[in-house]
Amino acid sequence: MPERDALTSLHRYTRLTLLAxxxxxxxxxxxxxxxxxxHWTRLAPLVAGTAVLVPVHWRRVVRAVESPATVPPWRPSAVTLALSAVLFCYAYTYGDPGNVMWIFLPAAPVAELQFGRSPSVGWRLTTWLAVGAGALVALLITFVPPLSGRNPLPAAAVAMFVLATLPFGELVALRQWRIAIELDQARRDAAELGATRERLRFAEDLHDILGHALEVVSLKAELATRLGEVDAARAHAEMAEVQRLARAALRDVRELARGQRHTSLATELSGARTLLASAGIECAVDGADAGGPHSELLGRVLREAVTNLLRHADTRHCWITVRPSALTVVNDGAAPEAPGNDNDSGTGTGTGTGLAGLSRRVTEAGGTFRAGPGERPGTFTVEAVL
Structure with missing residues (x-):
């Protein structure tokens, strides 16, 4: 992917820039x-110290590039800082008087102390160390006999400037690389979250389709079994209806997989009337299809409500009220413990996934959803207002 190629290029650029x-x-x-x-005798300690301190800092920069969010232990860097300060004092007073550039070596562990830390903490530390280094240089120039009489202010200013700004280059590159990693991780998290939400949506749609279809198929198959010995013609008709419903459910599942399945309140209202009549339930409908722009969502609410009353209640009467962007379904015969609730066990207890999913969808659409005992005893009400 282009994003991954860009991230790889930035990693390579950061690594090569810092290590070079x-x-x-x-x-x-x-x-x-x-x-x-x-004199070479004076230069030998500087050569030895540089040969040790530079590779040590180089290895720590490598680890920082590979794990920019990891805060390394501070003690090794503190030890390196102390050794670098001693080497700087030696270089300035005996090895190479006047060469303030040796402040570069203490600046390296100062940068290490900021690896993985927040900018506010790191730069506060750098400020104090820069002030301390400037004061140290001023004291050396002022009180050490080989350098006495020299003006300490310019050298102290240079030392403070170098110690404050030299770590800036390393830290900017490392923080840029760290931000790139965090942005890439955020992008992947967003993609994973989107995929998870899509799977949940698909699972809810599949639950709606198969739950409703299987409930109807079970009801009609049971009816056909009862009619087999007393009315063979009607039993045959019911089994033919079972076959039609099974094929329709299979078609709906295929359309759902292709993202082409749509429903409406009018379609679900017609199906609910036919289904409830087949189950011997009187159905009274007040109002026409007035779902408007929310017709599909209200159709889902109606389908889930009908599935629930068939599964969890001993229903004899059902009242459906349709208003502009609103739907109310009331049924009798609800169980007293948790009437009409949808769950996989069919016991009528628990919150279930169907009504919970509908509540979330209606709420996300800016509406209100209620499912619970009705005003009259023994009734259960499902209401959605958008």
Whole structure:
């Protein structure tokens, strides 16, 4: 993917930039000292210290690039900072008097102390260390006999500037790389969340289709079994209806998989009347299809309500009220413990997934949803207002 290629390129750029810059900056003071031709006996400690401190910082930068969000332990960097400060004092007072560039070595562990930390904490630490380094340089120039009489202010200012700004390059590159990783992770999380929400939506739609269809098929198959011995013609007709319903459910599932399935309140209202009549339930409908722009959602509410009353209640009467962007379904014969609630066990207890999913969808559409005992004893009401 282009995004992954860009992330890989940024990682390569960050790694090469930092790993190439660290040796250049670390060796610059030593090269300047060698150019001034000091005594080699004085230069030996500087060579040894640079040979140790620069590779150590180089390895820590490698780890920081690979894990930019990880905060490394501060003690190794503190030890390196102390050794670098000692080497700086030696270089400034005995090895190469006047070469303030050796402040580069203490600046490296200062940057390490900020790896993985928030900018506010890191720059507060840098400020204090820069002020301390400037004060140290001023004291060295002022009170150390080989350098006494020299103006300490310019050298102290240079030391403070270097110690405050040199870590900036490393930290900016590392934080840019860290932000890129976090943005990429956020993008992947958003994609995963979108896929999860789509799976939940598909599961709810599948629950609506198969739950309703299987409930109707079960009802008509039971009716056909009862009629088999007393009215063979009607039993045959009911089994033919079972076959039609099964094929219709299969077609709905295929359309759902292709994202082409749509429903409406008018279609569900017609199906509910036929189904309730087949089950011997009197159905009174007040109003016409006035679902308007929410016809599909109200159709889902009606289908779930009818499925519930067939599954969980001993219903004899059902009242359906249709108003502009509103639907109310009331049935009698509800169980007293948790009437009409939809769950997979069919016991009438628990909250179930059907009504919970409808409540979430209606709420997301800016409406209100209620499912619970009705005003009259023994009734259950499902109401959606959009």
């Amino acid at each position: 810059t660290v040796p250049i900056i670390g060796l610059a003071p030593l090269l300047v000292s060698m150019g001034n031709e000091p």
